[in-house]
Amino acid sequence: MEPNIFKYVWRHSRAEQVVILLLVLLSLPFYYFSLNLPKQIVNEGIQGQGFEGPGATQSFLSFDLPYGEAVFGAPINLFDGFSLEQRDMLLALSFSFLALVMVNGMFKLVINTRKGRMGERLLRRLRFELSDRILRFPLPHLKRVKPSEMATMIKDEVEPLGGFIGDAFATPLFLGGQAATALLFIMVQSFWLGLVAAAVVMFQSFLIPRLRRRILVLGRERQLTARQLAGRIGEIIDGAVEVQAHDTTNFERADLVARLGRIFRIRYEIYQRKFFVKFLNNLLSQLTPFVFYAGGGLLAISGNLDIGALVAVIAAYKDLPSPIKELIDWDQQRLDVQIKYEQVIAQFQPPHLIDPALQSPDNEPGPPFSGAISASALTLLDDSDQPLVRAVNFTLPVTGHVAVVGPGGSGMEQLSYMLAGLLRPSSGSLRIDGRDIERLPAAVTGRRIAFVGTNSYHFAGSLRDNLLYGLKHRPLRPADQDRAISPEDLAEAKHAGNPLLDINADWIDYEAAGATGAADINARLLDVLTAVDLKGDAYRFGLTGTIDPEARPDVAEAVLKARAALIDRLATGGNEDLVVRFAADSYNHNASVAENLLFGTPRVPDFATRALAKNSTVAKVLRDIDLTQSFVDMGVTIASTMVEIFADLPPGHPFFEQFSFISDDDLPEFRTIVTRVETAGVGALDKAARELLLGLPFNYVEARHRLGLVDEAMAERLVAARHSLAELLEREAPDAVEFYRADAYNAAASLQDNILFGRLAFGQAGAEQIIGDALAEMLDDLGLRETVIEVGLDYNVGIGGGRLSSVQRQKLAFARALLKRPDILVINEAASVLDGAGQTRLVERILDLREGQGVIWSLQRPELAALFDTILVMQDGRLVEQGSYGDLTKSDSAFKGLIAAE
Amino acid sequence: MSIDQEVEILRRIPIFAQIEPAKLKLMAFASERVTYKPGQVLFKEGERGDAAFIVLKGTADILISGDSGPLHVASLSENEIVGEIAILCDIPRTATVQAATELTTLRITAELFFRMLMDFPEMGVEVMRVLAHRLEQTTAQLRRAQAGH
Numbered sequence A: 001m002e003p004n005i006f007k008y009v010w011r012h013s014r015a016e017q018v019v020i021l022l023l024v025l026l027s028l029p030f031y032y033f034s035l036n037l038p039k040q041i042v043n044e045g046i047q048g049q050g051f052e053g054p055g056a057t058q059s060f061l062s063f064d065l066p067y068g069e070a071v072f073g074a075p076i077n078l079f080d081g082f083s084l085e086q087r088d089m090l091l092a093l094s095f096s097f098l099a100l101v102m103v104n105g106m107f108k109l110v111i112n113t114r115k116g117r118m119g120e121r122l123l124r125r126l127r128f129e130l131s132d133r134i135l136r137f138p139l140p141h142l143k144r145v146k147p148s149e150m151a152t153m154i155k156d157e158v159e160p161l162g163g164f165i166g167d168a169f170a171t172p173l174f175l176g177g178q179a180a181t182a183l184l185f186i187m188v189q190s191f192w193l194g195l196v197a198a199a200v201v202m203f204q205s206f207l208i209p210r211l212r213r214r215i216l217v218l219g220r221e222r223q224l225t226a227r228q229l230a231g232r233i234g235e236i237i238d239g240a241v242e243v244q245a246h247d248t249t250n251f252e253r254a255d256l257v258a259r260l261g262r263i264f265r266i267r268y269e270i271y272q273r274k275f276f277v278k279f280l281n282n283l284l285s286q287l288t289p290f291v292f293y294a295g296g297g298l299l300a301i302s303g304n305l306d307i308g309a310l311v312a313v314i315a316a317y318k319d320l321p322s323p324i325k326e327l328i329d330w331d332q333q334r335l336d337v338q339i340k341y342e343q344v345i346a347q348f349q350p351p352h353l354i355d356p357a358l359q360s361p362d363n364e365p366g367p368p369f370s371g372a373i374s375a376s377a378l379t380l381l382d383d384s385d386q387p388l389v390r391a392v393n394f395t396l397p398v399t400g401h402v403a404v405v406g407p408g409g410s411g412m413e414q415l416s417y418m419l420a421g422l423l424r425p426s427s428g429s430l431r432i433d434g435r436d437i438e439r440l441p442a443a444v445t446g447r448r449i450a451f452v453g454t455n456s457y458h459f460a461g462s463l464r465d466n467l468l469y470g471l472k473h474r475p476l477r478p479a480d481q482d483r484a485i486s487p488e489d490l491a492e493a494k495h496a497g498n499p500l501l502d503i504n505a506d507w508i509d510y511e512a513a514g515a516t517g518a519a520d521i522n523a524r525l526l527d528v529l530t531a532v533d534l535k536g537d538a539y540r541f542g543l544t545g546t547i548d549p550e551a552r553p554d555v556a557e558a559v560l561k562a563r564a565a566l567i568d569r570l571a572t573g574g575n576e577d578l579v580v581r582f583a584a585d586s587y588n589h590n591a592s593v594a595e596n597l598l599f600g601t602p603r604v605p606d607f608a609t610r611a612l613a614k615n616s617t618v619a620k621v622l623r624d625i626d627l628t629q630s631f632v633d634m635g636v637t638i639a640s641t642m643v644e645i646f647a648d649l650p651p652g653h654p655f656f657e658q659f660s661f662i663s664d665d666d667l668p669e670f671r672t673i674v675t676r677v678e679t680a681g682v683g684a685l686d687k688a689a690r691e692l693l694l695g696l697p698f699n700y701v702e703a704r705h706r707l708g709l710v711d712e713a714m715a716e717r718l719v720a721a722r723h724s725l726a727e728l729l730e731r732e733a734p735d736a737v738e739f740y741r742a743d744a745y746n747a748a749a750s751l752q753d754n755i756l757f758g759r760l761a762f763g764q765a766g767a768e769q770i771i772g773d774a775l776a777e778m779l780d781d782l783g784l785r786e787t788v789i790e791v792g793l794d795y796n797v798g799i800g801g802g803r804l805s806s807v808q809r810q811k812l813a814f815a816r817a818l819l820k821r822p823d824i825l826v827i828n829e830a831a832s833v834l835d836g837a838g839q840t841r842l843v844e845r846i847l848d849l850r851e852g853q854g855v856i857w858s859l860q861r862p863e864l865a866a867l868f869d870t871i872l873v874m875q876d877g878r879l880v881e882q883g884s885y886g887d888l889t890k891s892d893s894a895f896k897g898l899i900a901a902e
Numbered sequence B: 001m002s003i004d005q006e007v008e009i010l011r012r013i014p015i016f017a018q019i020e021p022a023k024l025k026l027m028a029f030a031s032e033r034v035t036y037k038p039g040q041v042l043f044k045e046g047e048r049g050d051a052a053f054i055v056l057k058g059t060a061d062i063l064i065s066g067d068s069g070p071l072h073v074a075s076l077s078e079n080e081i082v083g084e085i086a087i088l089c090d091i092p093r094t095a096t097v098q099a100a101t102e103l104t105t106l107r108i109t110a111e112l113f114f115r116m117l118m119d120f121p122e123m124g125v126e127v128m129r130v131l132a133h134r135l136e137q138t139t140a141q142l143r144r145a146q147a148g149h
Helices: A005-046 A068-072 A086-136 A139-144 A147-157 A159-189 A191-238 A240-245 A249-301 A307-319 A321-347 A412-419 A442-448 A463-471 A487-495 A521-531 A535-543 A553-572 A593-598 A609-614 A616-624 A628-646 A654-659 A667-680 A687-699 A712-732 A751-756 A767-781 A785-792 A806-819 A836-849 A862-867 A885-890 A894-901 B003-011 B021-030 B084-089 B110-119 B121-148
Strands: A058-060 A077-079 A082-084 A372-381 A387-397 A401-405 A427-432 A449-452 A472-477 A506-508 A579-581 A600-602 A737-739 A758-760 A824-828 A854-858 A870-875 A878-883 B032-036 B041-043 B051-057 B060-066 B069-076 B096-099 B103-109
Touching: A005 A086, A005 A159, A005 A307, A005 A321, A058 A086, A082 A086, A086 A147, A086 A159, A147 A159, A147 A191, A147 A321, A159 A191, A159 A307, A159 A321, A191 A240, A191 A249, A191 A321, A240 A249, A249 A307, A249 A321, A307 A321, A372 A412, A387 A412, A401 A412, A401 A862, A412 A449, A412 A824, A412 A854, A412 A870, A442 A449, A442 A472, A449 A806, A463 A472, A463 A506, A463 A521, A463 A806, A521 A535, A521 A785, A521 A806, A521 A836, A535 A751, A535 A785, A553 A579, A553 A751, A553 A767, A593 A600, A593 A609, A593 A687, A593 A712, A609 A616, A609 A687, A616 A628, A616 A712, A628 A667, A628 A687, A628 B021, A654 B021, A667 A687, A751 A758, A751 A767, A758 A767, A767 A785, A806 A824, A806 A836, A836 A854, A836 A862, A862 A894, A870 A885, A870 A894, A878 A885, A878 A894, A885 A894, B003 B021, B003 B051, B003 B103, B021 B110, B051 B084, B051 B110, B103 B110, B110 B121
Parallel strands: A387 A878, A401 A854, A401 A870, A449 A824, A824 A854
Antiparallel strands: A058 A082, A372 A387, A372 A427, A472 A506, A579 A758, A600 A737, A870 A878, B032 B103, B041 B096, B051 B103, B060 B069, B060 B096
């Protein structure tokens, strides 16, 4: 990247800069006139210079040809002007002053807006270029950078550059021009005053930057330490397991304290220096007016300067310090920004970047691979030039099934990365179908080859998004008219040098997955999920998912059928007691008090269980039906039980989260409340305490918590409260809650809840299994299983796939790789999180599915190599044996040694 | 049956007899009450044990596999604990337990049990005392059996 920010700015904004510079030059004469007018107003308009007596006139706006006298020997008058009396003259001059103020303001507005736009465009360009570089970082370099630091640089650190970029050329010219114009004006009025003003200005611009230099150095340090703090916090989060497992939280605290202390010292010094500079600056600016008032006044008294000129000089001087100060600021900013810019771009200059041509969206994947994969003297060195893979030679058919085995550190991991085109060989060559893999564009390696590594990453989004991720290479079909990127946005992207790729376009390469479009891709998704044994998981996700019954009336109807059929099916097995159905007139002891009160699913956050205690509608119902005190009493029972049983547990104990109504933070407060109730009775509690207690019973489930709070009488009263709440809601907030109705689909509840239409009875042995089986059978009967799985495809996998287990994450990565039907599937110990039987099953299935297509699998368990055509045995970076399972097990071989070591 | 009644039952079981009621209450609160229908199996011989059961109501049969089908060796009734050995020393279940009538149990998971031992060492001492007592009894029985031989 361009190391000098001025060159960078100039290169990418030349045309815009020139327009702004012209505007600045154009504005200066107007500025000069606006300085001159006050003098005319005072001298002619107010003091009446040139008006000999009442009724005398002067011409206004008379205009001579510039330099007319010099060229033609006599002044040439172009416009006589209007003849005006003194009072009219004063008004005309004043209004001209107003007009000039407007004109100057307009110039400023236009220039600033253009500067802003230019700055934003360049900031966008810079941010894109930096992010683009991250996409082009080779993997070994990416492993060395700290993600949070890179993100802060792109997000925060280049931000001030955007502001400066707009100012880079225009500001010095604009401010310098203004200052020079004002100074020139003062000089013209009075040479000596001008000289004084110029001297002070020179002194200011000499002294202040020197004082500020140290501030700049500190500013840089501040930025560096802040960035390190961000990196360190990222590290603490990433290493949370280590930190907590080794009880090193206090060590980390000490580290944070030390860092914050340094940041404080730096910042405090900056403040001290900054305010001193400010003080000095102000002093100097006020010194000059003193000279003007004293010196200029004396000149005026002695008649060497007219009053109008003095007023104008003082007014002009008023305008002088701010451009000067801003110019000094600009100069500081220049230094600062240049350093910042250099610092940032230095982080984005790895020794080697992937050639952008290899990643171009216009590259074609070309014909399928055929022929052979051949390595000759293939070598890979690490950062310190130690060989990881040493002069490996082999030739394998593209369509073969190859196992790579070896002990840890044998180089088989690096070999698989090279085969997938993810690592560049240090020397030697790796050719597929005769073509050097280093020269193959990403369109070939990323589509003809698939790679599954040990710790696959998944992006925040649904299961479906992550499956389809491997098919999104370039926009294939433009987005609909209303969603597509607008021509204005497109033009703007072009201005900022961003590629014109539309994120809203359809990027999915259905053909590569063996489908024709959005309509039949689901079948393929189910295929790959089946292949990796993830269908059951997707089915379970689907049961907890929701559907829109208006978009899928057929599904809603089938679910209602399933709801009716479930009880019959359970009854035939004598298991009808495992589900306690919702009934409008009876209390459900297996559901919480909150669920029983609402008798429905909340559609707005105000009615979520957590929020019910503070909900005014619920409060009103409880009051009307005289339940408030009962809730407080229940709260007291719950609180005293919790205080009793959790008393001796240390704060942060997992039981609090698992079993308690009260968090460990709140426990002391409740302890005080309980003590108060014991000594003085419930009546003695204040309002806040009562509110706290009132909130506790909402989460209470009688069958689970067994505190005996909801007896028959209480159940009846709660059902009565349910009815009056329903009435009230109907009137006041009809959309807040979707009520349970035996004959209607509940759009806010999950598929499973819709079918069960009740709660699983607590403490019935094997209930979950029995209900799960019954549900599955019934969904099969109704032909709904696929639909449920499709709903499951919308399951959100969380950030980094955090809502999936590690086994599910790996299986999903396999499914994603299989979906794009690569010519060669490269796998690096990706199945090792699975148990032994699971690994075997997965390997068998995938090899089966990929009959006639290439698979190169670095195996963690060498005995699985029996399933492959060819085995490569790696040891200490060398390929030591190669052959079929039969060959390698015949004689005494390294392979046999590996199997024996298992 | 409320949690207080469960605590009462827990207190009648020797290994819990000396433990503070508040801790027993915590254990009861954190445990699941599980109901079995007649014929349903609590656990099978040879399985890995992950929980102990306390019979709150009903009876259960203890069966071991013999040459000619399962052999009924004992019955369990209210206030008795079963399966605690398997969770303490991580050995497979030595017998099958099956509900004879409608059976209500308190299921104490191994995880909960160990967590309680860890958090309240005095409970561990109590368990040790009961086990040592049992061992002493078994040894005495063995001695008597050998002497009578």
